[in-house]
Structures are given as structure tokens and as C-alpha cells.
Amino acid sequence: MIKVIVNGSLGKMGKVLTDLIMEDKAFELVAGVSKYKNDNIDYPIYSSILDVKEKVDVIIDFSNPDSLKDLLSYSKHTKIPLVIATTGYSDEELNMIEELSKEVSIFHSSNMSVGVNLILKLVEISAKALTNFDIEIIEKHHNKKVDAPSGTALMIANEIQQVLNNEFNYGRHGKNEKRKENEIGIHAVRGGTIAGDHSVIFAGKDEILELNHIALSKEIFAQGSLKAAKFIVNKENGYYNMKDVVSI
Numbered sequence: 001m002i003k004v005i006v007n008g009s010l011g012k013m014g015k016v017l018t019d020l021i022m023e024d025k026a027f028e029l030v031a032g033v034s035k036y037k038n039d040n041i042d043y044p045i046y047s048s049i050l051d052v053k054e055k056v057d058v059i060i061d062f063s064n065p066d067s068l069k070d071l072l073s074y075s076k077h078t079k080i081p082l083v084i085a086t087t088g089y090s091d092e093e094l095n096m097i098e099e100l101s102k103e104v105s106i107f108h109s110s111n112m113s114v115g116v117n118l119i120l121k122l123v124e125i126s127a128k129a130l131t132n133f134d135i136e137i138i139e140k141h142h143n144k145k146v147d148a149p150s151g152t153a154l155m156i157a158n159e160i161q162q163v164l165n166n167e168f169n170y171g172r173h174g175k176n177e178k179r180k181e182n183e184i185g186i187h188a189v190r191g192g193t194i195a196g197d198h199s200v201i202f203a204g205k206d207e208i209l210e211l212n213h214i215a216l217s218k219e220i221f222a223q224g225s226l227k228a229a230k231f232i233v234n235k236e237n238g239y240y241n242m243k244d245v246v247s248i
């Protein structure tokens, strides 16, 4: 049985994930971490991961970049593998995560679904094949999401940038100029309960290719994080992502 700490366990994703863990015989929920203590929870809950004393095999994080320092410090000292699903990190924070993966095994993905990770492959193929096409990314999420653009939109943009070396253009408000040839437009929409919707548009002369992934529940992300936890639990130190798990 894999013993887990969920960082951010009382958040929207944390609640979905802890429910799944409690139903799954392969996992044991040993502790949760949330900024504010809640006494109506039937597992131990802490306001900082640094206070967790229980022995565990893996940490799964769906929280906020604010908790990164404690999370990395705990993982560094205990050497416990870490699955990071949180988005909205600065470049400096992303470097801190990669740096720690020299000492601990870290699985980091801004999207734990299988489908989005197939889209990453498809955008790479499309970007190579569709020369001189304009590329725009549109992401749509629920009205409670705090970071924009989504981590997934950035992950897709970075994948394309590795092929074409484009510049990113976040929205077009206040820019009274034509679109540049070598840019990727990135646009964020927020509303209702949209679990996650990512479109990548390749617009050429008289033809358009559109790749679209729609998440219909938060559960797919939680299931993906459990798959990642199983994958990473006995791995050597290193920086892993969904490409290491999904065979494409």
C-alpha cells in the first residue's frame, strides 16, 4: 500500500483526490495539508507540510505556489518523492523544482490527463508540418481558477516553442498592431464550472487545423496524479512528467 500526503487536501482538487485515495486499496491517505485546519476531517490535517511526522511514500501536491518553499524543503530533508500538479509558478520557482530533482524523484506536470499529453505530441508534429501557419492557444476554465494563462496552455506553448522558437503574445488588449508571423497568441477564458478546455489553432491560408481537449471532470486529473504517484514511488532521483508514463 502506498502511503500518501496530499498537499492542498481541502482544496477543490484535494477533495476529489482524497476521496479517490480513500476508495483505492493501493493507497493510504496518511495526512493532508491545508492552510486552515478543519476538525471535520477523518484523517490528520496540518497547516504546513513541515509539521507532518507520519512516515509516507509519496507526496501529491494540488495547492498553490505559496506552499512551494515548504514542500521542497520537506521533500529535500525526507527524500520523499513528490508529484507536483500545482500551476502558476514563476520561472525561478520552476528552476527550484528542477534543481531539487537532482536529489529527489519529482514528477511535475501541469496536466495529469492522458489526452492533453497526446496533444503535446500532436502539436509538435503539427508545428513541424504546418509551416507559415499562425498558432493561437485558447484555454477555458472555471471561475475559481486563480492563475492565467493555465499551466497547460504554457506547457503547450513551450512544446511549440521548442520547434519554432516563437514569441508568446498574451492576449492582444492595447496592442494596436498586426499579428507577428512568429508569435503564439495565448488567451484565457474564465466561467462557470469548466473543468479544463484547451484548443490549439493552426490557421493557414484557406485552411485551419484545430486540436481541442476538453476535461469533463476534475477526477481525470486526480486519477492521473495517482498514476504518477505509482510511477514515481520507487524511481531514481530525476525530473519526470506524463511523457514518461503515457506511451505515445
Ligand SMILES: NC(=O)C1=CN([C@@H]2O[C@H](COP(=O)(O)OP(=O)(O)OC[C@H]3O[C@@H](n4cnc5c(N)ncnc54)[C@H](OP(=O)(O)O)[C@@H]3O)[C@@H](O)[C@H]2O)C=CC1
Binding pocket: 007, 008, 009, 010, 011, 012, 013, 014, 033, 034, 035, 036, 047, 048, 061, 062, 063, 064, 066, 067, 084, 085, 086, 087, 088, 109, 110, 111, 112, 113, 147, 151, 221
Ligand atoms: N496538473 C493538473 O492536472 C491540475 C492542476 N491543477 C492545479 O492545482 C492547483 C489547485 O487547484 P484547486 O484545487 O482547484 O485550487 P483550490 O484553491 O481549490 O485549492 C488550493 C489548496 O491549496 C491550499 N493552499 C494554499 N496555500 C497553501 C499553503 N501555503 N500551504 C498549504 N496549502 C496551501 C489551499 O488551502 P486553504 O483551502 O486552506 O486555503 C487549498 O486547500 C492549482 O494550481 C491548479 O491549477 C488543477 C487541476 C488539474
Ligand SMILES: O=C(O)C1=N[C@H](C(=O)O)C[C@H](O)C1
Binding pocket: 087, 110, 111, 141, 145, 149, 150, 151, 152, 153, 195, 196, 197
Ligand atoms: O485549475 C484547474 O482547474 C486546472 N489547472 C491546470 C492548468 O492550469 O493547466 C490543469 C487543468 O486544466 C485544470
